[in-house]
Amino acid sequence: MAWTRKILRVNLTQGSCVSEALNMEWAAQYLGQRGLASRYLVSEIDPKVDPLSPENKIIYATGPLTGTMASTGGRYSVVTKGPLTGVIACSNSGGFFGAELKFAGWDMIIVEGKAPTPVYLHIENERAELLPADDLWGTTVWSTEATLKKRHQDPLLRVSSIGRAGENQVLFAAIVNDLHRAAGRSGVGAVMGSKNLKAIAVRGTRGVGNIADAKAFMAAATAGKKVLAENAVTGQGLPTYGTQVLMNVINEMGALPTRNHRDVEFEGARKISAEAMHEKRASDGRAHLVTNQACFGCTIACGRISRIDETHFSVETKPEYWGANGGLEYEAAWALGSANGVDDLEALQFANLLCNEDGMDPISFGATVGAVMELYDLGILSKEEIGLEAPFGSAEALCRLAEMTARGEGFGKILGQGSKRVCAKYGKPELSMTVKGQEFPAYDGRALQGMGLAYATSNRGACHLRGYMVSSEVFGIPVKTDPRETAGKPEMLKAFQDATAVVDSSGLCVFTTFAWTMNDIQPQIQAACEGEWSQESLLQMGERIWNLERDFNLAAGITGKDDTLPPRLLNEPCKTGGSKGMVAEIGKMLPEYYSLRGWTPDGVPTAATRSRLGL
Amino acid sequence: MPITLKLYAFLSDYLPAEARRSNAVALDVPDETTVAALIASRALPPRLVHLVLLNGQFVPPQERGARTLTAGDVLAIWPPIAGG
Numbered sequence: 001m002a003w004t005r006k007i008l009r010v011n012l013t014q015g016s017c018v019s020e021a022l023n024m025e026w027a028a029q030y031l032g033q034r035g036l037a038s039r040y041l042v043s044e045i046d047p048k049v050d051p052l053s054p055e056n057k058i059i060y061a062t063g064p065l066t067g068t069m070a071s072t073g074g075r076y077s078v079v080t081k082g083p084l085t086g087v088i089a090c091s092n093s094g095g096f097f098g099a100e101l102k103f104a105g106w107d108m109i110i111v112e113g114k115a116p117t118p119v120y121l122h123i124e125n126e127r128a129e130l131l132p133a134d135d136l137w138g139t140t141v142w143s144t145e146a147t148l149k150k151r152h153q154d155p156l157l158r159v160s161s162i163g164r165a166g167e168n169q170v171l172f173a174a175i176v177n178d179l180h181r182a183a184g185r186s187g188v189g190a191v192m193g194s195k196n197l198k199a200i201a202v203r204g205t206r207g208v209g210n211i212a213d214a215k216a217f218m219a220a221a222t223a224g225k226k227v228l229a230e231n232a233v234t235g236q237g238l239p240t241y242g243t244q245v246l247m248n249v250i251n252e253m254g255a256l257p258t259r260n261h262r263d264v265e266f267e268g269a270r271k272i273s274a275e276a277m278h279e280k281r282a283s284d285g286r287a288h289l290v291t292n293q294a295c296f297g298c299t300i301a302c303g304r305i306s307r308i309d310e311t312h313f314s315v316e317t318k319p320e321y322w323g324a325n326g327g328l329e330y331e332a333a334w335a336l337g338s339a340n341g342v343d344d345l346e347a348l349q350f351a352n353l354l355c356n357e358d359g360m361d362p363i364s365f366g367a368t369v370g371a372v373m374e375l376y377d378l379g380i381l382s383k384e385e386i387g388l389e390a391p392f393g394s395a396e397a398l399c400r401l402a403e404m405t406a407r408g409e410g411f412g413k414i415l416g417q418g419s420k421r422v423c424a425k426y427g428k429p430e431l432s433m434t435v436k437g438q439e440f441p442a443y444d445g446r447a448l449q450g451m452g453l454a455y456a457t458s459n460r461g462a463c464h465l466r467g468y469m470v471s472s473e474v475f476g477i478p479v480k481t482d483p484r485e486t487a488g489k490p491e492m493l494k495a496f497q498d499a500t501a502v503v504d505s506s507g508l509c510v511f512t513t514f515a516w517t518m519n520d521i522q523p524q525i526q527a528a529c530e531g532e533w534s535q536e537s538l539l540q541m542g543e544r545i546w547n548l549e550r551d552f553n554l555a556a557g558i559t560g561k562d563d564t565l566p567p568r569l570l571n572e573p574c575k576t577g578g579s580k581g582m583v584a585e586i587g588k589m590l591p592e593y594y595s596l597r598g599w600t601p602d603g604v605p606t607a608a609t610r611s612r613l614g615l
Numbered sequence: 616m617p618i619t620l621k622l623y624a625f626l627s628d629y630l631p632a633e634a635r636r637s638n639a640v641a642l643d644v645p646d647e648t649t650v651a652a653l654i655a656s657r658a659l660p661p662r663l664v665h666l667v668l669l670n671g672q673f674v675p676p677q678e679r680g681a682r683t684l685t686a687g688d689v690l691a692i693w694p695p696i697a698g699g
Contacts, residue, residue, distance in 0.1 A: 232662070232695035241624055243698030248623050248638065252691045254671045275627060275638055302698075330698050468699055475666070475697045480673070514697040578671020 002064035002211055002528040003027055008106050008128055010121060012195050013054060013113030017121070017128040022107050027064075028531055029614060031538075034090050035505035035545040037061035037079035037108060041088070042548060044110075047555035051083035051187075052169060052194040054114035060101070060160070060200065061109075063507025064529050067102035067208040067296075070221045071228055072509035074099045074296025082186035083194075084171040084364065084418050085437040085461040087553040091174070091188045092465070092504055093160075094295030094303075095181030100158035103204025115196040120161075122152070123202040133198040137167060140357045141176040148201045161199035162189045163358030168408035169193050170416035172364035172439075176356060180326025181295065181303075184361040186438060186460050187418075217527035224512075224520050225299050231515035233477075238302040238511065239292050243330035244274035246442070247338075249474065253483070254577020255447035256334070257440060259341045259392045260370035261433045261566075264444050264574045268343025272333050276345055277304070283311050288345060290324045300511060304328060306349055314350035314399045327352040331464070334442035335366025340373055340398055347395035351402040358406035364418055367439035369401055371419040371431055380426050386411045430567050436461035436558065445569050447579035448473045450481065450489035453589045456563045457493070459549040465510060467496040477514055486585050490593035498542030505545065544613040547597075547605050551615065560603030563590060616646050618684050620653065621691035626663055644684060651679040653690065663694040 005022045023040075030036040037059040049055045058080040065073040076098030082089030101109070104125050111121075118133040136144050141163040149157050159177060166173035166189030173189030174182040183189075192198075211217045228234040237245060250256045251269035258266040270276060277289040286307060294301035307324045308315055315321040327333075327349055336348040355362040369390075375381040376390040383389050387410045390397040404412030414422060419439050423432035433440050438461025445452030450469035458466040472492060473483035481488065499518065503510050506525055513521075518535045526533045564570070569584040594601060598609030605615070621639045622630050634640040644653060654664055667674045668691045674682055684690065 232665075233697045237624065237694065237696045238698070241696070245624050245693075245696045246698040248621075248691075249666065249668075249693060249696065252621070252668050252671055252689075270638065275623060279636060464699055470699065471697065475695075477697060480675070482673070511697075511699065578668065 012115040031505040033063035066507030067099035078183040084187035089186035091183035093183040095178030097177035099296040120199040166193035172361040220523035234515040241274040247273035254579035260374040266338040312346035332362035339370040341392035344395035354402040368419040452584035501542035501545040666693040
């Protein structure tokens with residue numbers, strides 16, 4: 001067994017921390033992390049609960065491979081009802097926090113209630129206590145982490161916390177661990193803030209010594225690492241260029257959403273790409289990129305560590321930002337850049353630093369800035385209302401709006417409500433580039449038909465990580481499909497969604513699947529975990545998780561009508577490039593998708609489907 | 616016949632030094648030049664020629680020998696890559 005079989009239940013209202021046994025029957029059906037935490041959440045909260053009320057719960061969950069020798073085995077997920085979307089939120093993070101939680105002897109933390117005053121949770125192996133955080137409230141993620149390490153005299157303390165954005169209940173607030181790894185999407189940080197929970201600081205010294213078949217596991221893990229090392233993508237491409245290598249690819253395809261999806265090609269894409277990050281700057285002769293970085297146990301190391309230009313207007317009087325720090329990753333670079341028409345790499349890095357420092361999802365923040373800039377361009381929002389001029393392409397506006405949103409200043413309070421609410425407030429709901437309230441990531445759903453369907457059907461709103469059809473439609477992994485075609489996409493998407501749910505429940509990173517198949521993943525799970533874990537049973541588990549999430553969302557109030565895209569993507573053809581003339585043809589794919597899922601024509605799992613999956 | 620060749624990521628090394636900051640080089644190629652012939656003429660390692668886009672649209676390996684270029688075309692090439 002790779003589980004510790006222990007849950008820490010924290011009731012903030014009562015101030016209690018109680019150990020309880022993990023439900024091993026559920027573990028056998030949902031594995032861990034995303035699946036198992038979702039199973040607990042749906043059994044413990046009313047789907048219609050106000051996400052920011054004490055009645056909502058927030059779960060921090062590891063997978064059975066978290067903390068093991070499996071490559072990338074350091075992941076944890078935060079599962080709750082999301083305030084941005086009103087549906088289930090499940091945000092996954094790397095770094096070192098997840099493994100440390102496992103080393104302390106816990107599979108999962110379930111947090112409920114609301115503390116009367118700010119607190120943080122301190123865990124040292126089996127000992128868990130809530131401590132006052134009044135002095136931490138109002139400070140950043142970075143400051144909180146430094147303070148707690150000093151207070152507990154432990155530089156190896158691992159901290160997962162919110163910044164001022166979470167405290168202010170910015171609806172896309174993130175939870176950040178290890179300074180720049182984040183459970184980023186759907187506003188999980190706002191839930192933490194609503195509970196007056198500033199941070200979780202954990203130190204574990206127990207290790208993970210309870211692998212079911214240690215010898216077989218080491219053999220499987222070693223074989224898996226060999227596959228990753230020998231693969232051109234995971235062994236060379238990602239370590240060298242990171243995810244940012246996509247900027248030019250997606251732009252050349254005419255699939256790079258630009259200026260709030262008005263355009264699909266960005267004339268400044270090259271200036272904010274991976275290739276640009278490698279080049280020496282004229283100002284100081286240094287390259288933006290300093291090095292790559294790995295999360296716990298990862299042998300890919302796709303993370304980017306960069307150094308901002310000290311002479312850039314955003315930081316020239318702020319030396320605290322001059323050191324090497326996290327970013328830029330592709331999704332952040334797109335949202336802060338192309339989505340707003342900003343081609344200033346240093347400005348993007350500054351805005352990204354602010355997102356890390358105060359805990360904001362850069363995708364939703366950047367995309368919301370894009371909506372604000374379009375409202376400004378249309379004359380609906382004025383300089384007086386925003387507090388500054390905000391035309392497309394303004395690096396100054398981007399940087400200032402990041403500060404205002406993180407700190408809850410002026411118009412930043414409005415921007416912090418996300419694109420859907422901002423556009424509705426100003427009478428232009430159709431300009432919100434969202435699904436189920438969550439902003440799109442960096443691929444246009446018109447240019448990549450399968451990705452459009454993935455956005456429309458994602459259980460957490462617009463998201464690339466629930467079924468990454470880009471992998472097939474652009475990279476050719478596992479097979480190349482035509483991004484312009486709709487045929488075959490529903491079946492492929494279902495397979496992607498179910499397999500991703502497996503990976504997200506295991507403790508592994510989904511990036512391994514650029515090289516690994518279930519032939520590589522299944523032996524590691526089988527060797528680590530008690531019981532029988534065939535590929536077939538794992539994929540059925542992925543399907544079970546998907547339907548569990550769907551049922552929760554339906555009970556929360558969504559319907560099949562919410563499985564769609566904004567009218568711009570359905571009706572306004574791409575203007576230029578390889579995708580010129582295309583619109584998202586969701587109507588051609590959705591009925592088949594529902595049928596493959598065993599759902600009614602309205603998108604509801606049938607009784608037979610629920611029975612087959614044990615729901 | 617003028618065309619533009621764009622080489623990205625590890626393939627940037629196969630561009631003239633002055634073209635690497637744009638990842639693009641303007642070329643004058645004979646009429647009827649095929650995608651495969653142009654790739655061969657640049658001595659690009661086959662293992663690095665993975666994603667080939669002609670005017671933003673993917674050209675499968677089996678079609679590169681027959682697909683001819685026309686004036687003004689943009690041919691962009693990447694090694695195996697992924698991200699997200």
